[in-house]
Amino acid sequence: EPEVTQTPSHQVTQMGQEVILRCVPISNHLYFYWYRQILGQKVEFLVSFYNNEISEKSEIFDDQFSVERPDGSNFTLKIRSTKLEDSAMYFCASTLGQGALGEQYFGPGTRLTVT
């Protein structure tokens, strides 16, 4: 069964450094998402991406964040200058169809630790 994959599974970085989190969505899916889950808290929507551009973003997704689909398979989340409060699990998701009829398939997540 096709699945969303994410790399790395765990990333440790120092405050102020740039990190890139990578995701490979399911191959025929059209919409891509990033979510964040701070330890012990709920999952929060960051951004959605369709047709090579951002479709929607939350207030969390400020100028230090960016997303890109550099080729036909990868979908990346870049954090330019990490802060301690960026420590969280980051989940990538993708869906085939429009709206919520398309089930969002989640990847296993990347645990980001900022020291």
Place this chain on the structure above:
Amino acid sequence: AQTVTQSQPEMSVQEAETVTLSCTYDTSESNYYLFWYKQPPSRQMILVIRQEAYKQQNATENRFSVNFQKAAKSFSLKISDSQLGDTAMYFCAFTEEGGGADGLTFGKGTHLIIQP
């Protein structure tokens, strides 16, 4: 803005029992979608069940069913014949009807523990 509330931080039941997890939400939209996601210790988010707001019939998936009360804005999950593998965090989630841009709004989750 939409909000999703799960009022039970943790629940514990014996194996084979039936358990109901509660979820309420707030929205001004008339068409929307509701979901229950399971997050086991592996942290992978797995869709358990989905409900379209325009459907009056409650969704069912094997041992999992929902009680969707649109007027009350309530969306509870019932797990029948609970199994040890059901132990996980369960998140209720909401999204508006519309384009695929819609992100999911999650509740804070309920930690369900199935005791042997």
